[in-house]
Amino acid sequence: MTDGQNVQVDVAIIGGGPAGLAAALGAKKRGADNILIIERDNELGGILNQCIHNGFGLHTFKEELTGPEYAARFIEEVKKEKIPYLLNTIVVDVDAEGKILTLMSRERGLFKIRAKAVVLAMGCRERSRGALNIPGYRPAGIYSAGTAQRYVNMEGRMPGREVVILGSGDIGLIMARRMTLEGAKVKLVAEIMPYCGGLKRNIVQCLEDYGIPLRLSHTVVDIHGKERLKGVTLTRVDEHSKPIPGTEEYIPCDTLLLSCGLIPENELSSGMGVELSSITGGPVVNESLETNLEGVFACGNVLHVHDLVDYVSEEAAKAGENAAEYVERQIRETSRGIPVCGEKGVRYTVPSYLRPEYMDDPQVIRFRVGSNYQNVSVVVYVNDICVIKIKKRTMAPGEMEQIKLKKSDLEKVCECNKVQNIRICIEEQ
Amino acid sequence: MICICCPLGCALTAVRDKEGEITVTGNTCPRGEAYAKNECLSPKRTVTTTVRVKGEAQAAMVSVKTAGEIPKDKIMDCIRELAGVEVALPVRIGDVVLKNVAGTGIDVVATKNIEKK
Known part of the structure; x- marks a missing residue:
């Protein structure tokens, strides 16, 4: 591949995690030859690389794999099919009209490629402390659960010794066990809702196995410490999630991990003009997983946050196949399709339109x-x-x-x- | 008890009669029955953790798991034994990192492929 705008691929896939890998294999299977995966990290596999626990792939492979093992099955397939990929490369901008991608890497600086179809597979990110509006100082020692997971599992660093976890999502529960195994004292997991956000099996094997208390209807209302976190104020909340005065409790700790939900990462998509759903935070797509921009497809957690990676792979393979088919047929569509609506208890549907x-x-x-x-x-x-x-x-x-x-x-x-x-x-x- | 075999999380009840026979109810598959019986007699878990990569390399850690379940009360022994283990690259999925961990008869194996650069 040479630099310059004359580099043209059929299907450009943004992101080399589970969605991007499956999309690439889907596109290949459907006959696309000139595919390119663009990954910002130094290896393929995405978030699976830091999810070292097991439980992945029960649907797809009928066995329980760890995250890296699940990723490896797809990475090996991508290598066997000789699908090209760029590592350490971020997509800075996509011009949707001409499908010109502006890329950047340390080795090559800024460069551009043209694509006939684009698959968005950028995944999601964690809701940050800022988005949660916890008052107090901003000392060191506050991490999202996923950041701590990367430090511990990939970089071999411990974020702290005495830990409080806010939010009972699966990543929070899994990190409670992980930090305990690595020698930290996890004091408690606090959840603002009256029920646990994660799977029941994770309450058993991540909390109960290690005697870590789960405090439902509790939240953190204050952060203490100036340079380094010294403690948090925990309080009970009422049925409207409002703190109940008089129930405050000071918990000394040097680390607070936040596991408070995931948000599809769509800055690039919205910059291109992709229409986003206010409910999922991901693109509005039709039955082919195509966005409002022709030839631009979306799949995996950038589209809507999934619980199981098996479904990400399944969905992404479809997006890849559809992108390949789009390249082959090159028909301009005018109709958006029939609206598919979720009502009476159904929050959203994917797709939102069906032709x-x-x-x-x-x-x-x-x-x-x-x-x-x-x-x-x-x-x-x-x-x-x-x-x-x-x-x-x-x-x-x-x-x-x-x-x-x-x-x-x-x-x-x-x-x-x-x-x-x-x-x-x-x-x- | 809650079954941990899959994300369904079935609520299981295990009753032991006078002869010591255990009857399991609430399970929706055979794995649930086996889990409940095991959980009463000798609870077991698969342990997943990491070990260090030897020397300066492109990765600091390799993810590993016990190749099978080990007794729950051996988890911390397993972790302690692995604390001193270092792995040289390249490493392939399934490579044995530590044999017979904590005397359980179970090996610890790598769960990630890392090439040597």
């Missing part, structure tokens, strides 16, 4: 619910006529759901070109 002529048969529609449900039905309406009804014993916001919509489900109601809307709702049985 019957391009849909998979069956087409997977992924969604999340807004609260906990028991003994309900997921109901799909096409032009207000019920076409699918599935009973569910339990549903929870933390678990991504999916339904499979067949072409024949649409045809039950009318000809595909007469479908006006598709709605997914949660209803009492």
Whole structure:
């Protein structure tokens, strides 16, 4: 590859994590030859490299792998297929109109490439302390759980000795165990909600196994220490998540880890003019995982935050295949498709639009619910006529759901070109 | 007890009768039954951690795991034994990093490929 704008690839994939790797393999499988993966870190694999715990790949490989092992299966495949990739290279800007990517690396400085299709696979980032608005000083010793995970698991450094973890997401629970194994004293995990944000199995194997208390309906309201963190003030909260006066408790600690949710990383996307959903924080896509910009696709955690990497790989492979197909057919589309809406308990759906002529048969529609449900039905309406009804014993916001919509489900109601809307709702049985 | 075999997290109940026979209810798969019985008699876990890479290299740590489950009360012994272990590059997934950790009969293996630069 030579420098300059005349370097042209068919499919440029931004990000070499689980989504980017699977998208590259999907594009290759669908016949694209000239693919390029652009990764900002010094190796492929993305966040999986620091997720050294096991539990990955149960769906895909029918065995429990650690993060690096799961990544290695895809990396080996990418190398076997001789798909080119750039490491230590960030994408600074994408001109959506001409699909010109501005890249930067230490060796080459700024340079540009042209692409016929772009796959966004940049993943997500953690909600930071700033976004949480905890008052107090800004001493050293406050990290996001994922940053601490990288320090411990990849760089071999310990962030501190006496730890409080705020937020009970899975990364927080896993870091509670990890810090304990590395010799730190984890004093407690505080969760503002009355229920744990992470999986039940992680409460057992990460907290209970090591005697770490989980304090539900509690949050941190003050940070103490000027240079280095000295302690935090913990307080109980009421049902509206407001601190209850008189319940304050001082917990001495030198480290506070934040595990308070993930946000798709879309600065690049919004800079290009990709329309973003206010609910997921990710691009609004159609059935082909194509954004409002033609030939620009999105998959993985940059699209919506997933619970299982298996589903990221599955979704990303589709995005890659669709990008390859787009390059091959080069048809300009004008229609956006039929709106797919989540209503009555369904917070969002991916995709948000569906063009019957391009849909998979069956087409997977992924969604999340807004609260906990028991003994309900997921109901799909096409032009207000019920076409699918599935009973569910339990549903929870933390678990991504999916339904499979067949072409024949649409045809039950009318000809595909007469479908006006598709709605997914949660209803009492 | 909560099953830890998969993300479902089934609520299990294990009852031991006079003969010492354990009956498990609440499980939705055979793994759950085996887990509950094990958890009553001798709880076991797979341990995942890291060990240092020897000398100056492009990576500081290699991720590792116990090749099978080890008794829960041996976890900290396992971690202590691994504290002094260093691995020379290159390392491949499955390479044995430490044999028979903490006398459990289980080996500790690498979970990451790192080439030598």
